[in-house]
Amino acid sequence: MKVSELGEFGLIDLLAKMAGGGDERLLIGIGDDAAAWQGDDSIQLASVDSFVEGVHFTPETTPWQEVGWKALAVNLSDIAAMGGIPRYALVALSLTDDSEVEDVAALYSGMLKLAKQYGVTIVGGDISRAPLVAIAITILGSSPTQKILTRSSAQAGEIVAVTGQLGAAAAGLEVLKGQRRLDPEADTRLKNAFLHPTPHIAEGLLLVDQGVKTAIDISDGLVADLNQICKASQVGARLEVERVPVEPTVKTAFSERALELALSGGEDYELLFTASAEIVDKVKKAASCPVTAIGEITAGKGVTLVDKEGNPFKLAKAGWEHF
């Protein structure tokens, strides 16, 4: 069977089953935003993400400096989604014979700019020749408390909530591709959302502090990532699409398509979480960013989208899957 027939998530399930457990200090293995194990004094976190030319980025839409920024941001976001603090990064670079040293240096400087901002040190890596440019970053971090956020702890009756606003990154990509012309301010704002995503480390720590147990970062798309929580927690979710906080510039510029971008565009790297109504209220009060309740966890299976009358809402594509 081809991996394209089994699908990305089917393949992850297969490999997770093969790997099994077997380590008594391991808290979270394959299948969450990051792995977690009990270290000597604190919980240790580790995550890896690849960034492949032509798949995750094209130099035409993403300058090298931003490729570096994004490749690291995506990883830091995984640590944010565990409620951890990132600390060290290892960078495996695949380059072509034709790669320009100044492009590699630009890529690296983008990475370092973000790393510095978050107190992350690049401690090692690997460089190899390949027919195309690819970057695999491993990020190591820790949890300052003995608590982490997982995908597998959602319970029926909990509220589904999200930090920030959605849709701007996917909209920004369309602008970068030249598919949409906007006024300069909107143009810059949306492009920037795509090129310079912010890992929400502080928000992840806040969620843990307020008692949240379940979270994921929105990389593949709101619906697809909520579905990951449902699958891992063996629950369902009811998502009220009209409550989804669509980024205002996206609303204005993309009118009828704005909601679709917010639901399935992905790459916003906001945190999607579930908790009791009481905890969500506490998070709202304590957070410096918008926090919006958008639905609830049910005893069912999968994600159901409804409009404000409670009628089913149809979505063309839930989100990104590699195969």
Place this chain on the structure above:
Amino acid sequence: MKVSELGEFGLIDLLAKMAGGGDERLLIGIGDDAAAWQGDDSIQLASVDSFVEGVHFTPETTPWQEVGWKALAVNLSDIAAMGGIPRYALVALSLTDDSEVEDVAALYSGMLKLAKQYGVTIVGGDISRAPLVAIAITILGSSPTQKILTRSSAQAGEIVAVTGQLGAAAAGLEVLKGQRRLDPEADTRLKNAFLHPTPHIAEGLLLVDQGVKTAIDISDGLVADLNQICKASQVGARLEVERVPVEPTVKTAFSERALELALSGGEDYELLFTASAEIVDKVKKAASCPVTAIGEITAGKGVTLVDKEGNPFKLAKAGWEHF
């Protein structure tokens, strides 16, 4: 400038300079076999290596199960060369649409077989689509003592020594490519040296125990890797080529080319180390594998090869460099 003009090691120097230091717990950053930092209770180690189709392996010469084994072995060897114990691995897999699920499962089972043997748990990873198959493995480990092996601590007057015997892996690759026909026993032995390299974890720990401070694993080739030690330690080395322990099957099968394979073939994953004559003697007595003194560290620069009369020995190519 193209990266092919700057070269792999030039590029690593550039990026290491850009990354700088800045973390007070960091002991070893970019440029050694693995990164090392002071953890809560013990020194933590981390290393990443990529394995790219058509560059590091071809499915024609290396079955998928062995690709998995080797990709992990190469990483474990980096931890061995630091005198550490490997613990956790993260696996970033790039696959094509056409990749067969059973090939991926075979790759993974090869990795798991080796992982189990060394008490390593695969705790996470990433799967992405790409135009070719690539694997980047990050290995995390720790040092059971407060001592590690680095590349940068060699001192003039020390003996250069190596564990095991060299040349078999490079010879095995030629056999696998069909460039050389051998009797079945030699054929199996050499192919196996290439397909199933052994990470020398126990030997790395032994070196630390006996007071060795400087080591590297032989991946690019004996001369190239000794040159890495020289560069990092700002010393020179004099290598007596006739003392190099060439694997006996390689000697028999490759006669006049055997020494070249041992000097520059690479992928043997034996440990190359430097220490006082007294410590090298202690290592010899304590080790269960052959340990051979092959030269000495000098106050000069770079690696000088000499024959038994002390005359210069010429080598066509020192070893593998990616660009």
